Each structure stands twice: as structure tokens, then as C-alpha cells.
Amino acid sequence: MHLLLLFTFLLIGSASLAQPFVPGQTYFSADGYIEYRCGNLPLILTAPHGGYLEPATLPDRSCPDAVTIRDGFTQELGRVIDSVFNEYHGCSPHLIINHLHRKKLDPNREQGIATCDSPQAVAAWEAFHRFTDSAKALVTRDFGKGLLLDLHGHAHTIQRLELGYQLTGDHLRSGDSAINSAFRVQRSGIRSLVAINRNGLNHVELLRGENALGTWLQRAGYASVPSQQIPFPLAGEPFFSGAYITERHGSMPGGSIDAIQMEHQMTGVRETAATRRVYADTLRRVIIDYLQLHSFGDTGFLNCQPVSSGIQKQNSHQLFSLYPNPSALLPQIEVQTAGELKVYDFQGRCLFSGMLESGIQSLPFLPKSGGIYLISMTTSSGYGFYTRWVYYP
Ligand SMILES: [Zn+2]
Incomplete structure (x- = not known):
């Protein structure tokens, strides 16, 4: 999506x-x-x-x-x-x-x-x-x-x-x-x-x-x-x-x-x-x-209709994980496949964008205030994954 x-x-x-x-x-x-x-x-x-x-x-x-x-x-x-x-x-x-x-x-x-x-x-x-x-x-x-x-x-x-x-x-x-x-x-x-x-x-x-x-x-x-x-x-x-x-x-x-x-x-x-x-x-x-x-x-x-999240359904393969989450400090991000990272605030404004290699690293962006942020990554093949990050400094 x-x-x-x-x-x-x-x-x-x-x-x-x-x-x-x-x-x-x-x-x-x-x-x-x-x-x-x-x-x-x-x-x-x-x-x-x-x-x-x-x-x-x-x-x-x-x-x-x-x-x-x-x-x-x-x-x-x-x-x-x-x-x-x-x-x-x-x-x-x-x-x-x-x-x-x-x-x-x-x-x-x-x-x-x-x-x-x-x-x-x-x-x-x-x-x-x-x-x-x-x-x-x-x-x-x-x-x-x-x-x-x-x-x-x-x-x-x-x-x-x-x-x-x-x-x-x-x-x-x-x-x-x-x-x-x-x-x-x-x-x-x-x-x-x-x-x-x-x-x-x-x-x-x-x-x-x-x-x-x-x-x-x-x-x-x-x-x-x-x-x-x-x-x-x-x-x-x-x-x-x-x-x-x-x-x-x-x-x-x-x-x-x-x-x-x-x-x-x-x-x-x-x-x-x-x-x-x-x-x-x-x-x-x-x-x-x-x-x-x-x-x-x-x-x-x-016997329910299996639920599908609009996010997860499109992205069943997880490109990265974030921990701890929620977090009081800058979280670590473990990237499975290199790609472009973006951080959005709740109003949908892009606050950060940059390339990340695979591996474990600190999230390369610290917001000015606590809140709920969306973290997205997109690979060169156009494959995307999003997750929600709760930050409480
Ligand atoms: Zn209580």
C-alpha cells in the first residue's frame, strides 16, 4: 500500500x-x-x-x-x-x-x-x-x-x-x-x-x-x-x-x-x-x-474469517525489526535486506530518509519529541515494510 x-x-x-x-x-x-x-x-x-x-x-x-x-x-x-x-x-x-x-x-x-x-x-x-x-x-x-x-x-x-x-x-x-x-x-x-x-x-x-x-x-x-x-x-x-x-x-x-x-x-x-x-x-x-x-x-x-492487517498483508516478509519498542532511547534496528529507510510522524510527514545496509545498527534518527512514528523500508526491488514505533523520551 x-x-x-x-x-x-x-x-x-x-x-x-x-x-x-x-x-x-x-x-x-x-x-x-x-x-x-x-x-x-x-x-x-x-x-x-x-x-x-x-x-x-x-x-x-x-x-x-x-x-x-x-x-x-x-x-x-x-x-x-x-x-x-x-x-x-x-x-x-x-x-x-x-x-x-x-x-x-x-x-x-x-x-x-x-x-x-x-x-x-x-x-x-x-x-x-x-x-x-x-x-x-x-x-x-x-x-x-x-x-x-x-x-x-x-x-x-x-x-x-x-x-x-x-x-x-x-x-x-x-x-x-x-x-x-x-x-x-x-x-x-x-x-x-x-x-x-x-x-x-x-x-x-x-x-x-x-x-x-x-x-x-x-x-x-x-x-x-x-x-x-x-x-x-x-x-x-x-x-x-x-x-x-x-x-x-x-x-x-x-x-x-x-x-x-x-x-x-x-x-x-x-x-x-x-x-x-x-x-x-x-x-x-x-x-x-x-x-x-x-x-x-x-x-x-x-471459525473466523482470518484477519488481515492492511500493513502486514502487503508485507508478510519482515524486512527489519526494531527493539526495544516501545523505547525510551534510540532503538536498534536489525535490517534483513538493505534499502531506503524513512521515518514518518503521525501526520504523515517524512522526518528522515536514508539508505541502510543489512545488519544491526542504531536507528539513524532521533525525533524531537515522544510520540508514535511509522518506520518504513523499501528495497531496490520496490518491496516495502512498515512498522509502528512508540518513542517516550
Ligand atoms: Zn491499573
């Missing part, structure tokens, strides 16, 4: 959110801060706290109670979960990523505290939730129901996954009959699943029965609370129960998309590309079983 067309497509895609989204294509908000990769599975992943960008044009969030710590590697976690579904099944979850650092925007809070009333942050917050609404609308149209996993990282000492169904530690400790009460079910992030799961399991069974998500993750090697093995956090133990995203986009307010906030420890899960990949592949298998048993009765949802 010609670069101009590519940019035109990106810009049109981002400017007109009412337009149909195409599975396998990636869309950005007009400011470039929010990314939506459209999928074709009844699964939505959100990564609100893994952003790197700290543009000076957005004020730091300094309103009362604003939490500004990044959840390290949760953006990367979302991408690798997306990748393993693609590799094994040719299908994609929907993936929504906030590229802004939490200092600038927290999409997992209501708008006031999320943005501290910065108009630019408000625009990005709205884009994040509009993309999520679009993903939910597509899943509902195509499957009638689905699951949203909101991906986070915690720094609690106890090394286990914390699954947030909008039930606090106190709620989980309150006993089965309280948890199964209509009052508590109506406030659950999986309210719809409790009503329509195929085996008639009740709320408690879905939270910590033998076929609960936490139980299966624990069996697969990832200690989880709640689960059959760890039914609730003990009094005084820290526990994240879910926040704005799972409250707004789960089935509590209505609809049939359930939402679970997943809080991951660093050790053994988020810390390296290898641990993330092993975890992502485990989660893939668990989620397929979960959707099959509780929602669909079979794995027909995996």
Missing part, C-alpha cells in the same frame, strides 16, 4: 468513528493517543495503564486522589495475547490501548479524575471509551455476548492474580448466600453470565467454583483470587476489585458483555517477553475453554 493511502486510511479511520471497523485493522484517535485494533472474537482486551507517552502539551494529572503510576508491560501483555490468538487461530480479540502515561490520563476512572479536566485528556478519554463501545457493539452484533478483560498490573506483595468482578474483599468474605443475593448479582461485572450461562451456575460457582476463571488459572500455574483454591483475600490483604472500565463496560449496567479486571503481579507474568508469552498462551487456552463451557457450547467462535 502506498504510504499516502496508508495515512489517509488511518486519518479517515480515526476521524470517523461511526464508520465500520474492519477486523485486523488498527485505528487511532485523531490525536494518536488511543489505539484500537479491531478483532473478530467475542473477546475484548483493554490496556488503560500501560502507556508511555508524556507529551508536554498535556498537563500532569494533579487533582486530588489521582493515581499516576504506570502498570508496567500491560500494553505489551495485551499485544502478546492478541498475537497468540492470531498465531493459533487466525482470529483476533478486540484490543484497546491507551498510549498516554497515567500521569496524563487514566481511562479507568470517571471523566473528572481521569483527566483532571484537561480538554485534551478529555478527548482521549472519550476516544478510549468510544472505541470500547464500538468493540462491544461488534461483539454483540456478531456473537450476542462476550467477555471484556481489563488488563492491569499490581505491586502487592502477595504474588497472585487478582480478579475484579466488582466484588471487594469484604463482599467475597461475606458468604455464599450474600454473594448469590439478587442485590450482589446486580452489582457484578458478570451479571449477564450469571443469568445466561449454559450450565445454570450461580454467582459463587462462577467466581470460585470448580469451573471459575480463577480456579482454571490457578490449575494452569497462576495463583488467583477468587478461585476454588483461594476463595477470598483475607481481611487486611490488598485486593483490587474492579474500577470504572469494568463497571461501565461490563454487564452491571446492562447488555451481555461481561467484564473482569485482571490485576497481574510482575514476577513470572509481566517481567519479560518470555514470561508474558507463556502467560498469554495459558490465558488463551483458558479463555477458549471458558467461553466454550459457559457461553457458547462449542468453539465455533474460532
